[in-house]
Amino acid sequence: AQSVTQPDIHITVSEGASLELRCNYSYGATPYLFWYVQSPGQGLQLLLKYFSGDTLVQGIKGFEAEFKRSQSSFNLRKPSVHWSDAAEYFCAVGSIKEGTDSWGKFQFGAGTQVVVTP
Amino acid sequence: DGGITQSPKYLFRKEGQNVTLSCEQNLNHDAMYWYRQDPGQGLRLIYYSQIVNDFQKGDIAEGYSVSREKKESFPLTVTSAQKNPTAFYLCASSRDRGRTEAFFGQGTRLTVV
Numbered sequence: 001a002q003s004v005t006q007p008d009i010h011i012t013v014s015e016g017a018s019l020e021l022r023c024n025y026s027y028g029a030t031p032y033l034f035w036y037v038q039s040p041g042q043g044l045q046l047l048l049k050y051f052s053g054d055t056l057v058q059g060i061k062g063f064e065a066e067f068k069r070s071q072s073s074f075n076l077r078k079p080s081v082h083w084s085d086a087a088e089y090f091c092a093v094g095s096i097k098e099g100t101d102s103w104g105k106f107q108f109g110a111g112t113q114v115v116v117t118p
Numbered sequence: 119d120g121g122i123t124q125s126p127k128y129l130f131r132k133e134g135q136n137v138t139l140s141c142e143q144n145l146n147h148d149a150m151y152w153y154r155q156d157p158g159q160g161l162r163l164i165y166y167s168q169i170v171n172d173f174q175k176g177d178i179a180e181g182y183s184v185s186r187e188k189k190e191s192f193p194l195t196v197t198s199a200q201k202n203p204t205a206f207y208l209c210a211s212s213r214d215r216g217r218t219e220a221f222f223g224q225g226t227r228l229t230v231v
Binding site for chain 2: 006034036043044049092108109111
């Protein structure tokens with residue numbers, strides 16, 4: 001069964017510093033990987049996605065992520081964080097329903113809460 | 119504007135009552151999903167539907183029911199059998215057969231007292 005692990009529950013970072021959020025997945029085939037961000041009491045917004053091709057993907061709000069098959073990782077990075085980046089971040093993997101070429105379901109990690117200090 | 123609408127944003131119910139959460143999308147997406155979110159547990163899948171009149175149980179379907187009579191609507195009923203219904207509920211949709219991302223509604227916070 002597929003799974004997604006976000007090892008860091010909580011990260012505190014100073015404004016202007018770099019940020020890296022870790023994501024590890026377990027999946028037999030080529031995964032479809034996503035990073036979402038959630039502000040308190042809101043829905044999830046897609047930051048970026050990886051399906052195939054270039055393993056370094058660019059997203060919105062200055063975020064990027066790198067897919068490393070050998071490490072089963074899809075870590076999210078931002079070179080310089082802003083106070084508005086304080087939120088919860090979720091890594092997700094999509095699966096293909098066995099026997100069809102349609103989506104089965106999305107599996108989410110437990111999330112990483114990011115706090116930005118002045 | 120296209121999107122997913124969940125209503126209401128806040129919902130209060132007495133213990134033992136069934137309650138239905140609404141989810142409507144005008145994105146023409148085939149697939150729709152219901153997730154439950156509790157602090158520190160990420161999003162857990164309740165039910166999902168790939169096409170009209172078909173739906174599948176997710177990881178925590180007990181105590182919940184759904185219907186998919188129309189492509190744009192996927193209501194979730196939290197029944198009295200759900201032992202701990204107080205949570206934040208998120209509805210999502212995606213284009214089927216396209217390997218695409220899920221789009222989320224703004225969520226409904228259900229409190230059972």
